[in-house]
Amino acid sequence: xxxxxxFPAPIGRLTFSLATFCVALIGCGKSELSExxxxxxxxxxxxxxxxxxxxxxxxxxxxxxxxxxEVWEDEKGQKWFGNVPMDVFFDRxxxxxANMTAIGDQPVAVAQSEATMPAEAEKPAGAPxxxxxxxTEATPEPEKTAMEVASDAPAADAWESLIPTPIxxxxxxxxxxxxxxxxxxxxxxxxxxxxxxxKVATLAALAEVARQQKESVSWKADxxxxxxxxxxxxxxxxxxxxxxxxxxxxxxxxxxDILNRSKPAGLEAPPETDSFAETAEMRSLMKRMxxxxxxxxxxxxxxxxxxxxxxxxxxxxxxxxxxxKIVTQPGYGYEEDAEFKGYANGIVQATQNLKNASEGGDFxxxxxxxxxxxxxxxxxxxxxxxx
Numbered sequence: 001x002x003x004x005x006x007f008p009a010p011i012g013r014l015t016f017s018l019a020t021f022c023v024a025l026i027g028c029g030k031s032e033l034s035e036x037x038x039x040x041x042x043x044x045x046x047x048x049x050x051x052x053x054x055x056x057x058x059x060x061x062x063x064x065x066x067x068x069x070e071v072w073e074d075e076k077g078q079k080w081f082g083n084v085p086m087d088v089f090f091d092r093x094x095x096x097x098a099n100m101t102a103i104g105d106q107p108v109a110v111a112q113s114e115a116t117m118p119a120e121a122e123k124p125a126g127a128p129x130x131x132x133x134x135x136t137e138a139t140p141e142p143e144k145t146a147m148e149v150a151s152d153a154p155a156a157d158a159w160e161s162l163i164p165t166p167i168x169x170x171x172x173x174x175x176x177x178x179x180x181x182x183x184x185x186x187x188x189x190x191x192x193x194x195x196x197x198x199k200v201a202t203l204a205a206l207a208e209v210a211r212q213q214k215e216s217v218s219w220k221a222d223x224x225x226x227x228x229x230x231x232x233x234x235x236x237x238x239x240x241x242x243x244x245x246x247x248x249x250x251x252x253x254x255x256x257d258i259l260n261r262s263k264p265a266g267l268e269a270p271p272e273t274d275s276f277a278e279t280a281e282m283r284s285l286m287k288r289m290x291x292x293x294x295x296x297x298x299x300x301x302x303x304x305x306x307x308x309x310x311x312x313x314x315x316x317x318x319x320x321x322x323x324x325k326i327v328t329q330p331g332y333g334y335e336e337d338a339e340f341k342g343y344a345n346g347i348v349q350a351t352q353n354l355k356n357a358s359e360g361g362d363f364x365x366x367x368x369x370x371x372x373x374x375x376x377x378x379x380x381x382x383x384x385x386x387x
Contacts, residue, residue, distance in 0.1 A: 159213040162348065163322040167315050168206055169217055175203045176259060179252045189245035193238050196248070198291065201284035202319070203255075204230035205326050208276055222258045228270030229255050231279025277331025285323045289347075292316040293373055296354070303363035313358040313366075320373070321351030334384075343380035347373055 073079050163171075178199055182192045207227035210217050219226065233251050238244050257264050296316050300306050306313070324347040327334070334340040350372035357365035 159209045159322065160215050162325055162351075163206075163209065163318040165213070165215045165217060167318045168210060170315060171319055172203060172206055172210075172259070175199045176256060179248075180256070183245060183249040183252050186242050186245045189248070190240050193240060193244075196238060197234050197281070197284040198287040200230050200233045201280040202288045202323065204234070205276055205280040205285060205323065208279070209322060209326075218261060219259055222263050224270045224272065225258050225263065225267060226255055227279050228268075229258075234279075234281055234284065275331040276326050276329045280326070282327055282332050285327060289320050289323050290377075292320040293370075293377070297370060300366060303361065306358060306363050306366055307361055310358045314355050317351040317354040317358070321348045324348050324351070340380065340384060343376045346376040350376065 067082065070082055071079065078085060179196070182188050182196060204227050207223045207230060210220055211223035211227065217223070229251050233248050238248075254264050254267060296313055299309055300313060324344045328341045328344045329335065334344075350369045353369035353372070354366060357363070357369055
């Protein structure tokens with residue numbers, strides 16, 4: 001038993017008094033709790049009905065005690081867990097614990113009923129219970145060669161984008177003037193004979209372009225005659241002397257008359273199905289392309305030269321580009337050869353870049369385009385020159 005003498009004074013007296021008070025308090029509380037839990041059903045405990053709720057004291061039979069973990073139901077239909085009403089518990093505590101919905105900066109458990117749960121088809125990707133389809137791998141496109149990356153050349157009805165009609169007419173006029181001087185005598189013919197085939201082949205090719213394009217030249221209705229007569233000038237290897245000079249002179253005079261809009265009577269009608277290849281030899285066209293490249297490379301060596309020779313660049317680049325397109329047409333044997341067409345289209349694109357650079361005074365762009373032409377020509381010749 002505790003006594004006041006057990007502790008030093010004055011602490012002993014204070015400690016003894018506190019201990020005595022606590023014992024008395026525990027005893028009183030136990031007595032009152034026993035009386036409250038032994039309420040008779042005939043005399044229910046007084047309480048405020050309006051304030052009744054889940055925390056109201058359960059109504060039990062007199063003398064009936066409930067265990068702490070006992071689940072039971074009182075006469076009002078209220079379920080209890082020991083002395084705690086069951087409606088304070090969540091119906092699905094495992095779902096509540098699993099659902100953490102953020103409120104502000106803190107995650108808070110929110111109860112979800114079956115009505116608010118997402119349907120199976122609405123489950124987000126990666127949610128438990130969902131079966132995701134394996135990702136479909138994109139089929140890689142086949143790699144293209146450097147030349148196949150070049151932009152597609154215009155269609156046959158867009159020749160004007162490669163060689164504008166004024167430039168086409170300028171080139172035809174230049175060829176006409178050259179032939180006028182070359183074939184009018186045997187001496188001139190013999191001295192310039194090797195230069196004739198590229199000029200005549202270019203004339204035949206441009207006559208076919210004029211026939212196909214949407215824009216009209218004054219002689220478009222007879223462009224097929226020009227094409228056919230030019231093709232006949234190159235129908236056989238040229239020989240020195242009067243015989244071939246006279247033959248070429250007669251053919252040229254008919255061409256000149258057509259260009260002057262006075263077609264001679266009695267000309268044999270040309271076949272409508274002639275292709276470029278049947279009247280314009282590829283080797284001769286290649287020589288004219290080489291001539292255009294060399295002229296631009298020689299004449300344009302600085303930004304000042306580019307600024308003063310814009311018209312020449314536009315002309316030669318247009319001729320080079322259109323002839324590069326023509327050699328990919330049916331009849332030359334390469335229309336199904338993707339690599340050859342890639343090189344040709346690379347040249348076509350470079351000539352367009354040349355014209356843009358010239359117009360804008362961009363000398364570095366001009367040099368880059370010329371380098372592209374040289375690279376495409378060299379790569380093409382290394383594979384196809386001996387064909």
